[in-house]
Amino acid sequence: MNKTILVTGGALRIGSEIVTSFAKMGWDIILHYRNSSEEAKKIKKNLEDLYETEIFLVQGDLNVDExxxxxxxxxxxxxxxxxxLVNNASAFYNTEIGNLTNANWDDLVGNNLKAPLFLINGLKDILMSASGSVINITDVNIDMGSPNYSIYTAAKGGLAAITKSLAKELAPNITVNAVAPGAIxxxxxVTWDDDKIKEVIKNxxxxxxxxxxxxxxxxxxxxxxxxxxxxxxxxDGGKSLQ
Structure with a gap:
């Protein structure tokens, strides 16, 4: 029997690459997506044609409790x-001080912190029965600060904190770790021009x-x-060493 992984936000960008990586290993995949229905269907067909995998699609807005x-x-x-379980789905946008709204808070914290925590809570038993793993996708900027992204970094910082807390709480049956991307x-x-890319990579x-x-x-x-x-x-290519 194949192993099974749930990847949230699995239809695009980093999520689709994670899905592809595990399909190549012969894992079955529960691919969650929010709006990217066509992309999800395409990746399902392509990967099932190429590899010994079954991909189960589930649509949902992770900022909606239901x-x-x-x-x-x-x-x-x-x-x-x-x-x-890979908590990859994320909301990311600028929230400048002086212009914050409750809707910003609810959306960014809901997607980046609340949903991952409650998914772990609700799936604990079947993760435990498999001696499973939880991987939370955080962000290197939570340690360095990111101007104009205070709510986002607060939410991702909270996700990093629960990674440590749940690693203790769910041991020895479930491992809980995080991956913090840098400039990926x-x-x-948004499309960056050459000057912007040079600015990004200079550090x-x-x-x-x-x-x-x-x-x-x-x-x-x-x-x-x-x-x-x-x-x-x-x-992060060593960025956090600076």
């Missing part, structure tokens, strides 16, 4: 064991941006590394 619970219920109903992709809907010791495979490789490593828990791997 959708989070629906995802939990579907997974618990259809799977007896869950070998890995431009923000959604990166490896002198380049990363890519989605760098994150997927770190996730795969942590899922397979059963004597590591409560840790964060910074995939």
């Amino acid at each position: 959708d989070v619970q629906n995802l939990i219920d579907i997974v618990n109903k259809n799977y007896k064991n869950l070998d890995a 992709l431009e923000p959604p809907g 990166i010791p490896l002198n380049r941006m990363g890519n989605e495979k760098d994150i997927a490789n770190a996730v795969r490593f942590l899922v397979c590394a059963k004597y590591i828990t409560g840790q964060t791997i910074r995939v």
Whole structure:
């Protein structure tokens, strides 16, 4: 029987690369998406044609409590064991002080902190039965500060904190770790010119941006590394050394 992984936000960008990585390993995948229905269907068809994998699609808005619970219920109903949960889905945008709204707070904290925590809460039993792994996708900027992104970094910082707390609480049955991406992709809907890329990489010791495979490789490593828990791997080309 194949192992099973749930990847939230799995239809695009980093999420789709994580899904592809585990499909190549022959894992079955529960692919959650919010709006990217066509992309989700395409990746399902392509990967099922290429690899020994079954991909189960689930749509939902992780800032809606009912959708989070629906995802939990579907997974618990259809799977007896869950070998890995990757909390990858994220909301990311500028929230400048002086212009903050309650809606900003609810959206950014809901997607980046509340939903991952409640998914772990609701899927704990089937993760435990598989001696499974949880991987939370955080951000290197939570340690360095990020002007104009106070709510986002607060939410991701909270996710890093619960990674450590739950690593202790859920041991020895479930490992809980995090991957903190650095400069991997431009923000959604944004294309950087050469000058912007040079500005971004000037403080990166490896002198380049990363890519989605760098994150997927770190996730795969942590899922397979059963004597590591409560840790964060910074995939940032050395940026956090500055």
